[in-house]
Amino acid sequence: MLLEIKKLHMKYRKAKAPTLEDLNFGIGEGEFVVILGLSGAGKSTLIRCLNLLIQPTGGEIYWRGRVVNQWRGKALKNYRRSIGMIFQSFNLIGRLSALTNVLVGRLGFMPAWRAFFRMYEASDVKLANEALHRVGLTHVMHQRADQLSGGQRQRVAIARALVQKPMLILADEPVASLDPLTSRSVMDLLKSINKEEQITMVINLHDVELAKQYATRIIGISRGKIVFDGHPQDVDNAVLERIYS
Numbered sequence: 082m083l084l085e086i087k088k089l090h091m092k093y094r095k096a097k098a099p100t101l102e103d104l105n106f107g108i109g110e111g112e113f114v115v116i117l118g119l120s121g122a123g124k125s126t127l128i129r130c131l132n133l134l135i136q137p138t139g140g141e142i143y144w145r146g147r148v149v150n151q152w153r154g155k156a157l158k159n160y161r162r163s164i165g166m167i168f169q170s171f172n173l174i175g176r177l178s179a180l181t182n183v184l185v186g187r188l189g190f191m192p193a194w195r196a197f198f199r200m201y202e203a204s205d206v207k208l209a210n211e212a213l214h215r216v217g218l219t220h221v222m223h224q225r226a227d228q229l230s231g232g233q234r235q236r237v238a239i240a241r242a243l244v245q246k247p248m249l250i251l252a253d254e255p256v257a258s259l260d261p262l263t264s265r266s267v268m269d270l271l272k273s274i275n276k277e278e279q280i281t282m283v284i285n286l287h288d289v290e291l292a293k294q295y296a297t298r299i300i301g302i303s304r305g306k307i308v309f310d311g312h313p314q315d316v317d318n319a320v321l322e323r324i325y326s
């Protein structure tokens with residue numbers, strides 16, 4: 082198992098009720114998992130718990146068999162850099178070039194002083210070039226990120242994740258800001274990276290049709306609890322009602 086959670090529980094400090102309650106699942110290498118759920122169901126909270134951006138208030142997270150909850154310092158840094166993150170809003174630095182944004186993915190591999198001065202090695206620049214080629218953006222690598230289209234920006238963000246050489250990519254609604262055609266092309270790219278680079282994917286989506294088309298497994302969350310975990314073909318109207326009612 083690549084990643085496993087047991088009795089995962091998350092209650093925000095000022096909230097009355099927990100946001101996530103008793104979540105249990107394991108994710109194997111190579112899976113393409115889509116998480117579905119209504120707005121407020123807890124999808125983003127789950128993603129943030131998984132890479133310890135927030136500390137869960139209960140339960141355990143296992144990474145390749147080892148509990149990560151208490152990891153700090155170097156262990157936490159190593160854990161985070163083996164997980165690529167992709168967001169709805171791309172999280173690029175607009176005034177910097179596509180290439181420079183991709184290089185940001187290498188910061189976690191550099192000694193602090195080199196990272197501070199952004200002194201990238203030639204090998205980092207080579208990796209960034211390769212990643213931009215992989216996502217089809219070689220021709221705009223020197224363009225400012227804020228001059229790129231939404232689809233191109235998300236491809237830059239994917240390239241930034243790729244230079245981490247991650248084992249897992251967590252994506253929080255990666256196509257929610259894109260038009261339907263661009264959404265599909267970005268999902269196609271994630272799928273091909275999943276297959277060819279063998280990077281496991283866990284992706285929050287709003288769109289049921291996209292989920293069914295791309296996922297090898299769907300996890301449905303309603304009010305912080307898992308109400309479905311299975312094959313996309315088994316997501317019928319009854320299941321959708323459980324997830325979305």
Ligand SMILES: Nc1ncnc2c1ncn2[C@@H]1O[C@H](COP(=O)(O)OP(=O)(O)OP(=O)(O)O)[C@@H](O)[C@H]1O
Binds near residue numbers: 121122
């Ligand atoms: N920092 C926070 N402090 C307190 N409560 C929070 C915080 N972040 C999220 N919540 C609450 O946790 C619940 C789940 O939020 P979350 O953002 O995880 O849902 P989501 O499924 O990602 O929704 P969406 O589809 O709208 O992105 C909501 O009720 C939200 O108000």
Ligand SMILES: [Mg+2]
Binds near residue numbers: 124
């Ligand atoms: Mg969310």
